[in-house]
Amino acid sequence: MKLYYSPGACSLAPHIVLEETGDRFDLSRVDIAANQQNSPEYLRINPKARVPALIDGDWVLTEAPAILRYIAARHPAAGLWPWDPQEEARCAEWLNWLSSTIQPAFVHVRRAARYASDPRAIEDVATTGKKNAHELWRKVDEKIGEGPWALGERYSVADPLLIVYWIWGGGPVLGFDMTNDFPHWTAHARRLAARPAVQRAFASEGLTLPS
Ligand SMILES: N[C@@H](CCC(=O)N[C@@H](CS)C(=O)NCC(=O)O)C(=O)O
Helix, strand or coil: CEEEECCCCCCHHHHHHHHHHCCCCEEEECCCCCCHHHCHHHHHHCCCCCCCEEEECCEEEECHHHHHHHHHHHCHHHCCCCCCHHHHHHHHHHHHHHHHHHHHHHHHHHCHHHCCCCHHHHHHHHHHHHHHHHHHHHHHHHHHCCCCECCECCCCCHHHHHHHHHHHHHCCCCCCCHHHHCHHHHHHHHHHHCCHHHHHHHHHHCCCCCC
């Protein structure tokens, strides 16, 4: 398998999950800062102009939740996807919420100019988006609770996706005080940071582990 990724992007989650499987895989870096997601070469892989994209043989899959489930299904022994109907539904519930609601909340701040054309409206999208994001981040923190993982006692592909938005929360775009405002989520991120697979993915992408 080959993962197209950008450092610190939502592609970090499938990167961690690939590391968790213990199987070998290849990485191909797409430099979003240089707009490589819109290059003709990459658009042939993913016409949506987004990372992640996963290639298995000559078969291409996009959308982080689908990729996470696919990698887990291809490596059942790693136990990263729960097959019990209710646990599976919970895992899908997390992935859907993160990708359909949490990520777009961030994008409204990061890329406000995609949502308005008047400069004052753009500023308003970003300011309002940041307030909305803080409230959503609080809800994620509440839902994680004592964990230890998104599904409770069981580690799953939902956990590596959560750490992506934890990083973004404390990053320059949102600038939230993750430790004080979102203590459950921060404890969850620290638990993830103790996993060797997470450490390898962070090192490979040049990211600083939560401490
Ligand atoms: N729904 C997609 C979203 C993918 C996405 O927005 N990826 C971001 C990085 S996290 C990206 O490629 N951004 C480049 C851009 O917005 O131009 C998924 O879940 O995979």
